[in-house]
Amino acid sequence: MLSVRDDRLRELVRENVVWILLAIVFGGFSLLIPIFDSVNNIQALLYGSAALGAVVMAESVCLLSGHFDLSVGSITGFSAITTGVILAQWFPGTPGIVGIAIILAIGGTIGLLNGVSVAYVGVNPFLQTLSFLIIFSGAIEVVSTATMINLPDLYMFVGGGKVFGTIPFAVVLMAVIIVCLHLFLVYTPTGRAIYAVGSNKQAAEEAGIDVQKVVLGVYVFSGVMSGLGGLLYTGYIGAASPTIGGHTLFPAFAASIIGGISLFGGRGKVTNAVGGILLLATIQVGLVLLNMDPTVVKVVNGTILLGAILLYTAQKKRTDVSGD
Numbered sequence: 001m002l003s004v005r006d007d008r009l010r011e012l013v014r015e016n017v018v019w020i021l022l023a024i025v026f027g028g029f030s031l032l033i034p035i036f037d038s039v040n041n042i043q044a045l046l047y048g049s050a051a052l053g054a055v056v057m058a059e060s061v062c063l064l065s066g067h068f069d070l071s072v073g074s075i076t077g078f079s080a081i082t083t084g085v086i087l088a089q090w091f092p093g094t095p096g097i098v099g100i101a102i103i104l105a106i107g108g109t110i111g112l113l114n115g116v117s118v119a120y121v122g123v124n125p126f127l128q129t130l131s132f133l134i135i136f137s138g139a140i141e142v143v144s145t146a147t148m149i150n151l152p153d154l155y156m157f158v159g160g161g162k163v164f165g166t167i168p169f170a171v172v173l174m175a176v177i178i179v180c181l182h183l184f185l186v187y188t189p190t191g192r193a194i195y196a197v198g199s200n201k202q203a204a205e206e207a208g209i210d211v212q213k214v215v216l217g218v219y220v221f222s223g224v225m226s227g228l229g230g231l232l233y234t235g236y237i238g239a240a241s242p243t244i245g246g247h248t249l250f251p252a253f254a255a256s257i258i259g260g261i262s263l264f265g266g267r268g269k270v271t272n273a274v275g276g277i278l279l280l281a282t283i284q285v286g287l288v289l290l291n292m293d294p295t296v297v298k299v300v301n302g303t304i305l306l307g308a309i310l311l312y313t314a315q316k317k318r319t320d321v322s323g324d
Helices: 002-015 017-032 039-064 072-090 096-121 125-143 153-160 169-187 189-199 201-206 211-237 249-258 270-289 294-322
Strands: none
Touching: 017 270, 039 072, 039 169, 039 189, 039 211, 039 249, 039 270, 072 096, 072 125, 072 211, 072 249, 096 125, 096 153, 096 211, 153 169, 153 211, 169 189, 169 211, 169 270, 189 201, 189 211, 201 211, 249 270, 249 294, 270 294
16 A cells, blocks of 8 residues: 555656756745845746747647647747738738737648648658748748737737736736646546547547547647737737747747656646746746856756656656556
C-alpha cells in the first residue's frame, strides 16, 4: 500500500513539476529583484502572456492528439495583418465585431486546410505545417509591410482593454477559455477521443472513434486559437504589425512541453501548459530586469526545453518497458 501511495505521489509530482519550478524561479527573482513580485509587475507578466497563451493552447491540443502544428506562428501573423488591412484600408468603418469574426475565420480556414491535408489526404503533419509556415510567413509581407493603425475600438479592446478598471480583458478571456478547454478535454466524449487518438490511433479506430474527424477538428481549433492570438497581440501592441507571431512558434512548443504535454500524444493537461507559459515569461522578465543579454534568455529557455524533452522521453521509455 505504501508503494502504491509513493507511486501516486511521484506521478503527481511529475505531472505538476512545472508549478514547482515556477515557484522556485519566481521566488529566486523576487529575492534578487525587490520589485519583481509587485502587483503591477505580476499583472504585466500575465497581460504579456495572454496572447501567447492562445497560441500555446493551439499547439497543446495538437500535441495531445499525437500531432503538431509548425504553422501556428505564421497563422497568427497572417490573420492579424490581413484583418488589419481589411479593417484599415479595404473596408474602413467595418464594425469591430465583424473584424473579430474575420480574424477567427481566417485562422480557422487555414487550420481547416491543414486538417484536410493531414487527416484525409494523408500528408505528413511535419511537412504540411512546415509548408504553411513558409507560405504564410511570406504571405504576410505580400499582404502588407506596413503597420495597420486606427482599427475599431471593440476589435482592439479584446487584446488591449481592461475590465473593472485595472484587469486586462485578455487575461480574463484566456482564463475562461483555458478552464473551459480543460473541462472539455477531460469530461466530454470528443475531448477523451482526442486523448485516445494521441495515445493509440489504431486502438482509437477499433473503439469506433472517427480519427479523421478528430484530427480535422484539432487543426481547425488550432487555426482559430492562432487567429485569436493574432487578435490579442494586435490589441496588446495597439496595432496590426507584420512582425506579429514571428517568434511564437518556439515558446508555443516550449510552454506546452515544459508544462507536461507529451511529444508522443495522449498525455498532459492544458492547465499545466499555463505553468509553462508563466515559467518562460518569468524567466524572460527576470533576466531582462537583471540586464542580461537577450541571447542569455534564449539559451536558458532552450536549456529548459531540452531538459523537459529529456525528462519526458525517459518517462516514456520507462512506461514502455513497464507496459503501463
